[in-house]
Amino acid sequence: MLRIDIDEAHVEETPQGVWVRGWIWVEQQALRSCDAMQEAKFRSALADLPQQSRVIYLAHCIEGLTYPAIAAKLDLDVADVQRELAAALLALSIALDET
Template identity: 60%
Template sequence: MPPRTRAVFLAHCVEGLPYPAIALRLNLELAEVQDELAAALVALSAPFDESY
């Protein structure tokens, strides 16, 4: 997972930060935070999709 995608995922799912706080922390637009989180979730779910 790319570093920015990982940072967004950890900030949201581990630290519990809301999207606006993540955007401020990482100097991203809100839409970029949403895109990165979606990419992280797709990357994490891919191994499960292939196992069935």
């Protein structure tokens, strides 16, 4: 359902069309369905990461470990941890943006 309030009747014309502010009704079930799909995509993308990238991502984002702590734990340079985490974040972002 679409609703346009009288006080939101501001329009902006462009060569391609007209922008009109409005409200769009989205049922809760549809939102939960989107959340479930995003979670499934995330879990799949996380599982697809190379093992070291996944371990570093989980250590930093879930366990809250610092780069130096992860580096010490995995016997890596801090720069390697940063590089692996950046690669993991990029891969996850790309996977979640796919439709």
